Amino acid sequence: MKDLIVSEDIAKAEGLAARAFFDPAVLALELETIFQTRWLLLPEPSGADARADSRPWVERLKQRGARAPVSLLEKPLFLQRGWRDAKLRLLPNVCTHAWYPLAPGPGRGERLVCAQHGRQFDAAGKCLSQPGFAPKAGVFPRACDHLAEFPTEALGPLLFACLGKPASPFGRIAGLVEESLGALPVERLERRPQAGDLRELDGNWKQHSWNYMDKFHVQFIHKAPAGLADAIDLNSYRTELHEGASLQWAYAKDPESGFDPDLLPARFRDPKGRRVFALWWFLFPNLTLNFYPWGLSVNVYEPIPERPDKTLFRWYAWSWDDKKFAARESRWLSDQVDAEDVEAMAQVRRGLRSGSAPRGRFSPTEETGPHWFHHAVSRGLRGA
Ligand code: FES
Ligand SMILES: [Fe+2]
Known part of the structure; x- marks a missing residue:
């Protein structure tokens, strides 16, 4: 780790060691630290998808209840416009029951129903119900049965997200x-x-x-x-x-x-x-x-x-x-x-x-x- 410490004083500083650029352990550490705490650009559509519709996410998902899967650093996520409010939320595209993807493609609706065992969520990510589960305080749903929203911010047409706790305000x-x-x-x-x-x-x-x-x-x-x-x-x-x-x-x-x-x-x-x-x-x-x-x-x-x-x-x-x-x-x-x-x-x-x-x-x-x-x-x- 000593070879990854860079002095603040440019006259004395030695750069990051060469291994920082090919060692998988360094990349894994970067993904757990730097990429969890910084504001990252949420990828816009590219290729044929962008040529077919060049609008940014904020425009594409303007209608209430509109949603689309996105991914950031290979993490499965989806953008979901609220139904009752107009907020665009970034949510994990992973069901809280047994981790099946919730939004396989673009769609729209007041509710989202998981295709594996029918768990239902509202358009703000709140877990509502599931066949086979009776609502019971403290048992179902628990706080972790709701989808945990990631912080997002906009700059012009660009959407930013933070995958953890932001190191500084956007x-x-x-x-x-x-x-x-x-x-x-x-x-x-x-x-x-x-x-x-x-x-x-x-x-x-x-x-x-x-x-x-x-x-x-x-x-x-x-x-x-x-x-x-x-x-x-x-x-x-x-x-x-x-x-x-x-x-x-x-x-x-x-x-x-x-x-x-x-x-x-x-x-x-x-x-x-x-x-x-x-x-x-x-x-x-x-x-x-x-x-x-x-x-x-x-x-x-x-x-x-x-x-x-x-x-x-x-x-x-x-x-x-x-x-x-x-x-x-x-x-x-x-x-x-x-x-x-x-x-x-x-x-x-x-x-x-x-x-x-x-x-x-x-x-x-x-x-x-x-x-x-x-x-x-x-x-x-x-x-x-
Ligand atoms: S994985 Fe979604 S309901 Fe089971
Ligand atoms: Fe250059």
């Missing part, structure tokens, strides 16, 4: 993101389903989060000419670190690729007239919200239980300006940067398993983001 992190968005038309965001919105990638989930927090590699992996390093003014690159979230941003070389300064808060305004290329938000542990002048690109680096050297990659695009959205490859280089990162992480994956991978150091000037991430993982593993 509003603190959501507030940071919202403050940075100024007058951007978040309410106009519409999902634009795209190919490859759900993929399995090489490399541990932390490699991808770390890489996202790493501005140092931009000049090398996304190099000029024709790379991201050419599209942004690298000298203007900023990494703002907060508890549980981070914002990276830089000015665009071509003003056409930047946000209208009037839409962003005053702190992003440049006396020289340069415009912000993107707002790259990272929400610990594994979510990125990338705001561009065309809209929002969401990336999730989801761990796969028991498979530490693979990552489930979710990639959603939401547009508020379809003309700019159409130019996102040529101007904002989405696919190119993605492909360069995926390839780099596959290379690193070979190295970290080689037996010749000492703990790394962080450049105090270039790698405040990676250090912040390693330190947050280290603390999270110890329950902080």
Whole structure:
């Protein structure tokens, strides 16, 4: 465990040991600690399902009693809109009698009847009755016969959930993101389903989060000419670190690729007239919200239980300006940067398993983001 402790002092810190990126015991510990206490994005529909209906869960499940199965970190869950109230609840898709799934597919109704032995629940997850069980105080139903709701929160069209007790209130992190968005038309965001919105990638989930927090590699992996390093003014690159979230941003070389300064808060305004290329938000542990002048690109680096050297990659695009959205490859280089990162992480994956991978150091000037991430993982593993 000593090799997973990362000093808060960047000058002294050694990064997480290489085994943190392939040892199944570390992944199991992460799932019990970090992923039980942080707010996680609830996966939106992907693939053909999203192409058939691109509305987010909050819209799809608008009618009272509407429900749909979802899963987070391979846990079976379902979303259920109340019947008496309009609340959208996230509930375990596991019957409290003998653990049969309750919602096999999308549906709607005032009550939910388990298909294995007929236990009935209302649309708030309360156990009502079951054939063969007489209601009796203290015997049936017990408190644990009702479905235990998970905390959920919304940010724009996105739904977040916590699988255990949240380490911090959602509003603190959501507030940071919202403050940075100024007058951007978040309410106009519409999902634009795209190919490859759900993929399995090489490399541990932390490699991808770390890489996202790493501005140092931009000049090398996304190099000029024709790379991201050419599209942004690298000298203007900023990494703002907060508890549980981070914002990276830089000015665009071509003003056409930047946000209208009037839409962003005053702190992003440049006396020289340069415009912000993107707002790259990272929400610990594994979510990125990338705001561009065309809209929002969401990336999730989801761990796969028991498979530490693979990552489930979710990639959603939401547009508020379809003309700019159409130019996102040529101007904002989405696919190119993605492909360069995926390839780099596959290379690193070979190295970290080689037996010749000492703990790394962080450049105090270039790698405040990676250090912040390693330190947050280290603390999270110890329950902080
Ligand atoms: S498992 Fe649901 S009623 Fe038995
Ligand atoms: Fe990159």
